[in-house]
Amino acid sequence: xxxxxxxxxxxxxxxxxxxxxxxxxxxxxxxxxxxxxxxxxxxxxxxxxxxxxxxxxxxxxxxxxxxxxxxxxxxxxxxxxxxxxxxxxxxxxxxxxxxxxxxxxxxxxxxxxxxxxxxxxxxxxxxxxxxxxxxxxxxxxxxxxxxxxxxxxxxxxxxxxxxxxxxxxxxxxxxxxxxxxxxxxxxxxxxxxxxxxxxxxxxxxxxxxxxxxxxxxxxxxxxxxxxxxxxxxxxxxxxxxxxxxxxxxxxxxxxxxxxxxxxxxxxxxxxxxxxxxxxxxxxxxxxxxxxxxxxxxxxxxxxxxxxxxxxxxxxxxxxxxxxxxxxxxxxxxxxxxxxxxxxxxxxxxxxxxxxxxxxxxxxxxxxxxxxxxxxxxxxxxxxxxxxxxxxxxxxxxxxxxxxxxxxxxxxxxxxxxxxxxxxxxxxxxxxxxxxxxxxxxxxxxxxxxxxxxxxxxxxxxxxxxxxxxxxxxxxxxxxxxxxxxxxxxxxxxxxxxxxxxxxxxxxxxxxxxxxxxxxxxxxxxxxxxxxxxxxxxxxxxxxxxxxxxxxxxxxxxxxxxxxxxxxxx
Amino acid sequence: xxxxxxxxxxxxxxxxxxxxxxxxxxxxxxxxxxxxxxxxxxxxxxxxxxxxxxxxxxxxxxxxxxxxxxxxxxxxxxxxxxxxxxxxxxxxxxxxxxxxxxxx
Numbered sequence: 001x002x003x004x005x006x007x008x009x010x011x012x013x014x015x016x017x018x019x020x021x022x023x024x025x026x027x028x029x030x031x032x033x034x035x036x037x038x039x040x041x042x043x044x045x046x047x048x049x050x051x052x053x054x055x056x057x058x059x060x061x062x063x064x065x066x067x068x069x070x071x072x073x074x075x076x077x078x079x080x081x082x083x084x085x086x087x088x089x090x091x092x093x094x095x096x097x098x099x100x101x102x103x104x105x106x107x108x109x110x111x112x113x114x115x116x117x118x119x120x121x122x123x124x125x126x127x128x129x130x131x132x133x134x135x136x137x138x139x140x141x142x143x144x145x146x147x148x149x150x151x152x153x154x155x156x157x158x159x160x161x162x163x164x165x166x167x168x169x170x171x172x173x174x175x176x177x178x179x180x181x182x183x184x185x186x187x188x189x190x191x192x193x194x195x196x197x198x199x200x201x202x203x204x205x206x207x208x209x210x211x212x213x214x215x216x217x218x219x220x221x222x223x224x225x226x227x228x229x230x231x232x233x234x235x236x237x238x239x240x241x242x243x244x245x246x247x248x249x250x251x252x253x254x255x256x257x258x259x260x261x262x263x264x265x266x267x268x269x270x271x272x273x274x275x276x277x278x279x280x281x282x283x284x285x286x287x288x289x290x291x292x293x294x295x296x297x298x299x300x301x302x303x304x305x306x307x308x309x310x311x312x313x314x315x316x317x318x319x320x321x322x323x324x325x326x327x328x329x330x331x332x333x334x335x336x337x338x339x340x341x342x343x344x345x346x347x348x349x350x351x352x353x354x355x356x357x358x359x360x361x362x363x364x365x366x367x368x369x370x371x372x373x374x375x376x377x378x379x380x381x382x383x384x385x386x387x388x389x390x391x392x393x394x395x396x397x398x399x400x401x402x403x404x405x406x407x408x409x410x411x412x413x414x415x416x417x418x419x420x421x422x423x424x425x426x427x428x429x430x431x432x433x434x435x436x437x438x439x440x441x442x443x444x445x446x447x448x449x450x451x452x453x454x455x456x457x458x459x460x461x462x463x464x465x466x467x468x469x470x471x472x473x474x475x476x477x478x479x480x481x482x483x484x485x486x487x488x489x490x491x492x493x494x495x496x497x498x499x500x501x502x503x504x505x506x507x508x509x510x511x512x513x514x515x516x517x518x519x520x521x522x523x524x525x526x527x528x529x530x531x532x533x534x535x536x537x538x539x540x541x542x543x544x545x546x547x548x549x550x551x552x553x554x555x556x557x558x559x560x561x562x563x564x565x566x567x568x569x
Numbered sequence: 570x571x572x573x574x575x576x577x578x579x580x581x582x583x584x585x586x587x588x589x590x591x592x593x594x595x596x597x598x599x600x601x602x603x604x605x606x607x608x609x610x611x612x613x614x615x616x617x618x619x620x621x622x623x624x625x626x627x628x629x630x631x632x633x634x635x636x637x638x639x640x641x642x643x644x645x646x647x648x649x650x651x652x653x654x655x656x657x658x659x660x661x662x663x664x665x666x667x668x669x670x671x672x673x
Contacts, residue, residue, distance in 0.1 A: 104635055106640060112654065113655050113656075113657055114654060114666075114669040116656050116658040116659070116661065117600075117604075117659035117660055117661035117662055118599075118600050118661070119600060119641045119644075119657045119659065120598075123593070123634055123639035124639075124641075126595070126639075127631075129631070148640070152641060152657075
């Protein structure tokens with residue numbers, strides 16, 4: 001009870017003020033940036049990007065947030081640093097001239113120094129304080145302060161002075177990044193994490209199967225919630241990009257708009273309307289079944305609607321795809337020229353999975369496409385395990401659906417048996433699943449297309465023969481007979497056979513008709529002869545009647561004659 | 570040849586070079602005062618008449634800290650004779666100081 005009342009304090013709570021870093025994604029996972037006016041420790045092994053992260057923090061602070069910064073370099077000289085980050089488009093010399101940045105290189109060489117008694121690091125304080133005051137700095141980087149330990153031997157003094165330094169920096173109210181090399185079993189070699197307790201960020205550069213992945217994790221962030229996962233990050237020409245990939249909330253908006261697949265007969269199978277916008281579509285099948293052609297046709301249809309399409313090719317070069325698709329009557333080059341279709345071709349082994357994800361994420365954010373194609377996802381398995389690929393694809397689908405981007409994956413199935421699951425196990429994640437399957441018969445291979453699933457719409461349960469022609473893709477009703485599914489020449493043969501059957505039947509029918517005709521003629525003639533017979537019998541009978549009458553008449557006449565004669569006597 | 574070298578060595582020994590020393594301190598802190606006392610004593614004892622000692626208060630000349638690559642204070646720099654040596658601390662370890670200055 002007392003705790004409850006204590007929690008409802010009357011005064012409004014002020015959240016921890018934060019200094020935005022301006023680094024893509026880092027501000028999202030830290031909930032706004034690094035703790036303002038406090039030191040943050042960035043640690044990691046050699047070459048993991050500590051210096052780059054800290055220099056980007058200072059440069060972006062100066063350029064984007066109006067906070068000048070001091071970069072105290074214990075490792076690199078100022079001009080070396082300037083050269084190193086020039087490739088990122090950071091002009092340190094110009095920033096220094098504009099008093100937005102001050103680089104101070106601290107040179108310590110043990111061989112030049114003799115320790116002759118008690119000392120302190122007041123020189124460092126004065127130097128740093130002077131640098132801060134000279135440009136009114138709000139941000140400070142100490143990279144890598146642990147180098148002091150190699151130059152000076154009095155540990156007790158160093159530790160005491162470092163503790164004093166961090167307190168002093170807090171009092172100065174500057175947001176500080178201290179970098180530290182990862183030690184054996186500790187975050188930093190000299191245990192700097194003991195002194196810096198506000199925020200600790202660990203960078204990692206790991207290599208698995210000869211493929212490197214950069215990871216970032218916020219180990220602690222006092223007074224603030226933060227993402228706790230390991231986030232992959234990318235260093236490219238724009239500096240660091242962190243990908244917050246775990247917001248798996250499944251509450252993205254959905255669209256009921258339907259978009260054509262580019263194949264009208266396929267649209268007919270899908271409730272006559274096509275796919276949902278923003279849905280995920282998987283096209284799987286064995287090698288050479290035309291998966292890429294389906295994807296390219298879909299891309300073509302998207303571009304024809306004047307929408308952007310981003311095509312990630314993991315197997316073929318863009319030129320190759322454009323050339324190959326010409327053979328089926330698709331002119332992708334004009335979409336490329338118009339900037340509607342963008343290819344991004346790279347071997348999967350170029351990067352780790354997470355790096356691919358970050359690269360995709362970044363490109364999608366930049367180009368804002370309506371459709372993203374990944375062709376094929378199967379190759380990603382070479383750089384990660386099945387579960388890793390699946391987790392990557394889950395995050396990708398979530399991200400794309402959150403952006404209302406339609407995505408089409410192609411996947412190669414290695415067995416000819418229809419699997420319940422694709423090899424990447426993504427079939428349960430996608431909204432629609434098309435399966436293209438080889439049907440081998442009569443010494444030829446034909447393609448059959450099924451709609452395995454299609455969420456939220458009535459769809460055909462039938463297999464269609466999938467035909468690639470010079471002018472595009474077509475689906476033809478396969479012949480389903482007593483002999484099973486017939487495709488290709490077998491289907492044609494069956495059709496011919498049926499035509500023959502019809503002809504034969506027609507012939508048979510006409511022969512029977514003639515037979516009947518003949519029978520009727522025979523019967524009719526029979527009837528005629530019987531009639532004649534009857535007439536002759538009738539005549540015969542009539543003849544006796546006439547003779548009887550005649551005899552009777554004659555007898556009558558004779559009797560009258562006799563009577564008359566008798567009377568006349 | 571060997572004679573020349575010997576005379577060169579003799580020259581060095583007979584005409585000792587002047588010492589140019591620079592001491593960086595921070596105001597009147599304990600270490601600074603002690604360092605000042607120590608270096609003055611050493612100079613008077615071993616380098617009487619052939620040294621110059623600049624005393625710089627870093628608090629007063631803050632930009633000197635960056636120029637002279639100062640981290641730890643007090644700092645004594647032996648500018649001449651070459652090589653340049655940097656001695657940090659309150660110079661209380663006389664033996665070490667003499668060694669570093671090449672006076673032992």
